[in-house]
Amino acid sequence: MPADGAPPAEPLELETSKSSFPELRRIIRHGETPPWLQRFVRNVGRGINEHAMIAEGDHVLVGISGGKDSLSLALALSLRRRWLPISYTVEAIHVDWREHALSASDRRALERYFAAIDVPFTSIPMSMFPPSFRGRFDCYLCARNRKRVLFDVARERGANLVAFGHHLDDIVETTLMNLCFRGEFATMNPKQPLFDGRLHIIRPLCRVTEEEIVRIADRLALPIVSIDCPLKEKNIRTVLKPMIRELHRHNPRVRQNIYRSTANINWDYLPGKIDTTDGS
Ligand code: SF4
Numbered sequence: 214m215p216a217d218g219a220p221p222a223e224p225l226e227l228e229t230s231k232s233s234f235p236e237l238r239r240i241i242r243h244g245e246t247p248p249w250l251q252r253f254v255r256n257v258g259r260g261i262n263e264h265a266m267i268a269e270g271d272h273v274l275v276g277i278s279g280g281k282d283s284l285s286l287a288l289a290l291s292l293r294r295r296w297l298p299i300s301y302t303v304e305a306i307h308v309d310w311r312e313h314a315l316s317a318s319d320r321r322a323l324e325r326y327f328a329a330i331d332v333p334f335t336s337i338p339m340s341m342f343p344p345s346f347r348g349r350f351d352c353y354l355c356a357r358n359r360k361r362v363l364f365d366v367a368r369e370r371g372a373n374l375v376a377f378g379h380h381l382d383d384i385v386e387t388t389l390m391n392l393c394f395r396g397e398f399a400t401m402n403p404k405q406p407l408f409d410g411r412l413h414i415i416r417p418l419c420r421v422t423e424e425e426i427v428r429i430a431d432r433l434a435l436p437i438v439s440i441d442c443p444l445k446e447k448n449i450r451t452v453l454k455p456m457i458r459e460l461h462r463h464n465p466r467v468r469q470n471i472y473r474s475t476a477n478i479n480w481d482y483l484p485g486k487i488d489t490t491d492g493s
Contacts (some may be wrong), residue, residue, distance in 0.1 A: 234326060241329060248431065254296075257289040266415040269300065270301065270328070275290065276306060276377050278307075279319070279440075284437065286377075304335070304372070305334045305335070310340070323438065341355060357429040375413070375415070376416070378416075380422065384419055385467075385471045400475045403415075423470060
């Protein structure tokens with residue numbers, strides 16, 4: 214603490230190649246998209262087209278956690294606009310939990326990143342624990358709270374699509390989580406209508422593996438920020454991830470097969486109804 218009692222100033226951030234994204238600026242300004250990035254954007258496009266997610270005139274609000282998934286999603290949606298014969302609006306919204314607020318340098322890095330990829334960025338401060346939770350809290354309630362904020366912003370700004378950075382691995386984990394821990398066959402829908410179809414959640418990374426996103430994030434040095442939430446380690450996904458990796462060792466298409474199974478229901482081999490009154 215300085216002698217005058219003022220809080221210590223944040224260290225001055227120099228404009229380094231990592232914070233100014235020279236490669237991204239080149240790609241965006243001059244359209245020099247390298248083949249590895251084109252491949253990623255094409256894979257995103259595959260999911261978008263398969264589920265008819267985005268059409269002419271749509272307004273997409275991308276939910277930004279600050280992680281690699283949402284940052285790479287915003288990039289893909291921005292780049293795609295230049296290649297397509299349709300025009301749509303993209304903006305990025307970050308819910309900044311007051312209890313784990315962004316540092317000033319992380320905020321600047323995100324602002325620079327979104328300026329570089331030509332996507333308007335807004336960070337909205339919110340409390341993680343609204344009074345309506347009455348002291349209860351878990352990842353489910355946290356995610357629901359974040360969605361609520363995003364839906365409100367979408368309504369205010371006239372956005373008809375809210376895009377999340379959930380990728381193929383997230384969808385596979387959710388499917389297994391529902392099956393193994395909830396006794397239910399349900400997944401994350403790549404395109405989910407809400408409020409009588411006035412709003413849709415879309416998941417354009419549904420065809421992209423986490424591994425591919427990690428590669429993109431590393432190569433472009435995306436300004437990833439992560440919050441230090443103590444519940445992170447307790448999340449059941451951290452248990453499922455190594456199991457899926459083990460299954461992948463036996464069959465490299467295991468993720469794609471689980472994804473496929475969500476739309477490939479063989480009713481002849483499903484009982485339709487079983488007695489669950491004994492709780493089993
Ligand atoms: S790990 Fe923390 S921030 Fe992430 S969903 Fe759970 S409670 Fe929310």
